[in-house]
Amino acid sequence: MNSPRTLYDKLWERRCVKQNEDGTALIYIDRHIVHEVSSAQAFEGLQAANRRPWRTDAIIATPDHNVPTTDRDKGIAGITDDTSRIQVQTLDDNCKTFSIPQFALNDNRQGIVHVIAPEQGLTLPGMTVVCGDSHTATHGAFAALGVGIGTSEVEHVLATQCLIQRKAKNLRIDVSGKLGVGVTAKDVVLYIISQIGTAAGTGCTIEFTGEAIYSLSMEGRMTLCNMAIEAGARAGLVAFDATTEAYVKGRRYAPSGQDWDKAVAIWRELKSDKDAVFDIEYHYDAADIRPQVSWGTSPEMVVAIDATVPLVENLPAGKSADYQKAMQYMGLEPGQSMTSIKLDRVFVGSCTNSRIEDIRTVAKLVKGKQVAANIKQALVVPGSGLVKAQAEKEGLDTILIEAGFEWRSPGCSMCLAMNADRLFSGEHCASTSNRNFESRQGSGGRTHLVSPAMAAAAAIHGHLVDVSKESVL
Amino acid sequence: MKPFTQHTGQVYPFDRANIDTDAILPKQYLKSIRKFGYADWLFDDLRYLDSGDVTTPIAERRKNPDFMLNQPEYQCSTVLLARDNFGCGSSREHAVWALRDYGFKVVLAPSFADIFYNNCFKNGLLPIALPPKVVDDLFSLAATAKLTISVDLVSKMICADTHQWQFDIDESRRANLLAGLDEISITLASADLICSFEKTLKDDEPWLFQTID
Numbered sequence: 001m002n003s004p005r006t007l008y009d010k011l012w013e014r015r016c017v018k019q020n021e022d023g024t025a026l027i028y029i030d031r032h033i034v035h036e037v038s039s040a041q042a043f044e045g046l047q048a049a050n051r052r053p054w055r056t057d058a059i060i061a062t063p064d065h066n067v068p069t070t071d072r073d074k075g076i077a078g079i080t081d082d083t084s085r086i087q088v089q090t091l092d093d094n095c096k097t098f099s100i101p102q103f104a105l106n107d108n109r110q111g112i113v114h115v116i117a118p119e120q121g122l123t124l125p126g127m128t129v130v131c132g133d134s135h136t137a138t139h140g141a142f143a144a145l146g147v148g149i150g151t152s153e154v155e156h157v158l159a160t161q162c163l164i165q166r167k168a169k170n171l172r173i174d175v176s177g178k179l180g181v182g183v184t185a186k187d188v189v190l191y192i193i194s195q196i197g198t199a200a201g202t203g204c205t206i207e208f209t210g211e212a213i214y215s216l217s218m219e220g221r222m223t224l225c226n227m228a229i230e231a232g233a234r235a236g237l238v239a240f241d242a243t244t245e246a247y248v249k250g251r252r253y254a255p256s257g258q259d260w261d262k263a264v265a266i267w268r269e270l271k272s273d274k275d276a277v278f279d280i281e282y283h284y285d286a287a288d289i290r291p292q293v294s295w296g297t298s299p300e301m302v303v304a305i306d307a308t309v310p311l312v313e314n315l316p317a318g319k320s321a322d323y324q325k326a327m328q329y330m331g332l333e334p335g336q337s338m339t340s341i342k343l344d345r346v347f348v349g350s351c352t353n354s355r356i357e358d359i360r361t362v363a364k365l366v367k368g369k370q371v372a373a374n375i376k377q378a379l380v381v382p383g384s385g386l387v388k389a390q391a392e393k394e395g396l397d398t399i400l401i402e403a404g405f406e407w408r409s410p411g412c413s414m415c416l417a418m419n420a421d422r423l424f425s426g427e428h429c430a431s432t433s434n435r436n437f438e439s440r441q442g443s444g445g446r447t448h449l450v451s452p453a454m455a456a457a458a459a460i461h462g463h464l465v466d467v468s469k470e471s472v473l
Numbered sequence: 474m475k476p477f478t479q480h481t482g483q484v485y486p487f488d489r490a491n492i493d494t495d496a497i498l499p500k501q502y503l504k505s506i507r508k509f510g511y512a513d514w515l516f517d518d519l520r521y522l523d524s525g526d527v528t529t530p531i532a533e534r535r536k537n538p539d540f541m542l543n544q545p546e547y548q549c550s551t552v553l554l555a556r557d558n559f560g561c562g563s564s565r566e567h568a569v570w571a572l573r574d575y576g577f578k579v580v581l582a583p584s585f586a587d588i589f590y591n592n593c594f595k596n597g598l599l600p601i602a603l604p605p606k607v608v609d610d611l612f613s614l615a616a617t618a619k620l621t622i623s624v625d626l627v628s629k630m631i632c633a634d635t636h637q638w639q640f641d642i643d644e645s646r647r648a649n650l651l652a653g654l655d656e657i658s659i660t661l662a663s664a665d666l667i668c669s670f671e672k673t674l675k676d677d678e679p680w681l682f683q684t685i686d
């Protein structure tokens with residue numbers, strides 16, 4: 001009998017080409033997702049060394065990080081920002097030079113890297129997935145090993161179809177019980193990070209387990225795994241189950257016919273064995289999780305919506321100075337209630353929350369209502385062209401536009417403000433993205449990380465508000 | 474890559490934890506498609522009073538005199554000393570290129586974010602994780618006077634003032650840095666192994682090999 005293994009152990013062993021004596025291993029990569037920001041230098045390196053991509057059918061490229069979310073009909077030539085245009089053009093050129101499949105700017109499959117691959121069945125259970133972007137952890141929702149890599153590693157995977165990795169520790173986060181009204185995957189992950197901190201997952205792969213996790217949809221699991229990196233872990237995982245199977249079935253690049261049965265038989269093993277041992281474990285009860293919102297400049301500076309900005313005397317030991325600095329940056333007083341925070345902008349989008357389910361939630365909450373007068377801009381940026389088309393088919397765009405939201409074309413947008421969508425200094429924004437670092441959404445901008453439901457309710461009220469009290473939920 | 478054996482240089486003490494990749498190199502510079510030339514934008518938000526992007530001439534920007542790296546006595550620093558979780562945030566390798574292009578050769582901290590740590594080795598920048606106590610001591614030494622540190626990768630020793638410390642580092646990383654070996658060539662030496670692995674995989678899970686159209 002083999003000794004019991006975790007899901008991560010299994011994924012690792014399935015793709016281990018070679019174990020090196022120094023503890024590193026050569027891991028085979030099934031899917032490589034490429035975008036315009038972290039690939040140009042990799043292709044430059046490849047060309048300089050006279051190398052070719054090892055396997056182009058393992059790669060899918062798409063521009064997302066700095067594409068405009070308006071006026072896209074002129075294609076790449078229509079991108080007004082010079083540097084953005086050059087990056088998108090360079091990606092396009094490289095895809096042509098190296099015969100790499102691309103969902104180009106005006107292809108309706110284009111979108112945020114971590115949205116488009118799962119949607120096409122290009123992310124499948126048991127795969128190893130890499131991308132030059134830290135939120136590649138998202139793909140772990142499929143019981144796939146998704147890791148973010150740097151540009152040199154992008155070049156390495158292009159040239160060799162492998163990555164040199166050191167095995168991480170097994171960390172398990174178990175959330176038992178049922179989630180309350182208005183509590184979503186985003187709230188679960190924000191709550192977890194507020195409890196364990198942004199460095200707790202360093203050197204670990206997190207597997208999320210428990211009733212509250214298994215009750216989540218695939219969209220919710222992607223939100224959860226997406227933010228594993230915010231807890232310091234390079235990868236997050238959820239075991240394969242009927243929810244995963246139902247989501248994958250029928251996707252464009254998912255197996256079909258006999259292959260499907262064969263694949264599902266393999267995928268059913270993609271869960272931790274009953275007695276598998278984790279290096280570290282945390283347990284939480286879903287009943288303790290209220291809708292969450294970040295008040296500070298790190299994803300661990302998070303409290304429940306009915307709580308307050310922490311009092312100075314309650315700050316965690318050793319972090320007091322950082323926390324006070326964050327309060328200052330955010331323009332908040334210790335003890336101030338979260339619901340008193342007035343907003344300037346609302347952003348619904350990013351690889352954390354821009355999938356169809358997220359957009360449906362927002363539409364449901366704002367239907368027949370109006371964005372508050374003090375909100376200068378409420379943006380909804382779908383994660384892909386297909387999400388956009390689906391939402392339009394359901395009439396969600398009309399609901400959103402009538403409520404006063406702007407309905408955009410897919411891309412990363414205000415998640416990192418590399419395009420024209422951004423906060424101005426001092427502005428508070430309820431954002432469904434994943435990072436509230438200083439100036440992340442625009443120089444001097446003040447980000448409050450929230451769920452799509454919370455963002456919707458906040459847009460209507462003009463300030464952060466307890467979404468669980470909204471009558472439509 | 475140039476081999477790294479030993480380095481002696483001036484310490485820049487940056488007494489902050491969780492210095493993230495946005496602080497090291499703000500995202501507007503990710504728009505550059507170059508692999509070099511990031512020196513002027515290192516710590517951009519802190520270093521300048523105005524904001525810039527890839528097109529702003531550096532000569533026109535206003536330096537923040539309060540930021541220590543702008544002070545003449547620190548401008549030539551090559552060893553960065555920082556606190557916990559250095560390099561957290563995004564996976565952008567540009568952060569490492571900015572430190573490298575500025576002239577930093579070594580980063581000392583109690584802990585590093587994983588991806589950043591990995592990226593350092595690919596670019597000849599040496600990150601050394603030291604016990605918190607040693608970092609405290611180094612900050613104390615650097616507080617009173619300009620501090621020069623010698624890092625010897627062969628003997629895995631750091632010397633500063635009259636003190637010496639041993640440091641730990643992964644052996645294969647050390648060997649590659651010492652030899653200046655690039656990782657792709659090392660991996661391609663196993664090309665046959667990769668091919669046969671791939672062949673088995675294709676037999677077992679053929680759906681992974683569909684053409685994307």
Ligand code: SF4
Nearest residue numbers: 135350351412415416
């Ligand atoms: S949406 Fe934001 S976090 Fe996600 S890939 Fe784009 S920039 Fe990165």
